[in-house]
Amino acid sequence: MTLKELQAAIEGILFVRGDEGVTLEELCDLLELSTDVVYAALEELRLSYTDEARGLRIEEVAHAFRLSTKPELAPYFKKLALSTLQSGLSQAALETLAIIAYRQPITRIEVDEVRGVKSEKAIQTLTSRLLIKEVGRAQGTGRPILYGTTPQFLDHFGLKSLKELPPLPEDIDESSIGEEADLFFQQMEQGSLFHEE
Incomplete structure (x- = not known):
């Protein structure tokens, strides 16, 4: 594998x-290469993100590397997030939002377990629309990100606090999470908690 191929894989x-x-x-482990080789390629790739006019960077947070947007471009991303906030959410995003709203703080893997499918895209959508955010890190292996709702979530649904979330029936089980999400949003609509825009 060439250096360019390795960097592309990373x-x-x-x-x-x-x-x-x-x-x-x-x-x-994924690349089946030594620490020295992978770290050198990663550092060169990270440097290329800082040297070039790019909207992304590679950052290290809690011993993990990830792609993120450059802070100096945040005003553009906020405009995008605010404009897309008005558009509808997919069923997967609605389910994910209901789970996070009621069970926060919660990790993506815990959301996946409740839904029975991967929720990464839904979480990315909800994060980009400022309805959820990182609220910390869980203890344990890898210290996964914990997600919770934002003030924009409360504002969007006309709530003053999470205590105003409509109660869910006690007999709802995790295998019917789609129904749980539908019930959540039906109750929100009946309570006139959606902003008409």
Whole structure:
């Protein structure tokens, strides 16, 4: 594998892993290469992101590397997030949002377990629309990101606090999470909590 191919593989892995990032050890295991080789390629790739006029950077957070947007470009990304906030959410995003709203703080893997499918795209959508955010890190292996709702979530649904979330029936089980999400949003609509825009 050439250096360029290795860097392309690293870049792809960082993209696929998303906000959780990937540790150097995980990269080495995935690529079946030594720490020295992978770290050198990663550092050169990270340097190329800082040297070039690019909207992304590679950052290290809690011993994990991830792709993120450059802070100096944040005003553009905020405009995008605010404009897309008005558009509808997919069923997957609605389910994910309901789970996070009621069970926060919660990791992506815990959301995946409740839904029975991967939720990374839905979490990315909800994060980009400022409805959820990182609220910390869980204890344990890899210290996964914990997600919770934002003030924009409360504002969007006309809530003053999370205590105003409509109660869910006690007999709802995890295998019917789609129904749980539908019930959540039906109750929100009946309570006139959606902003009409």
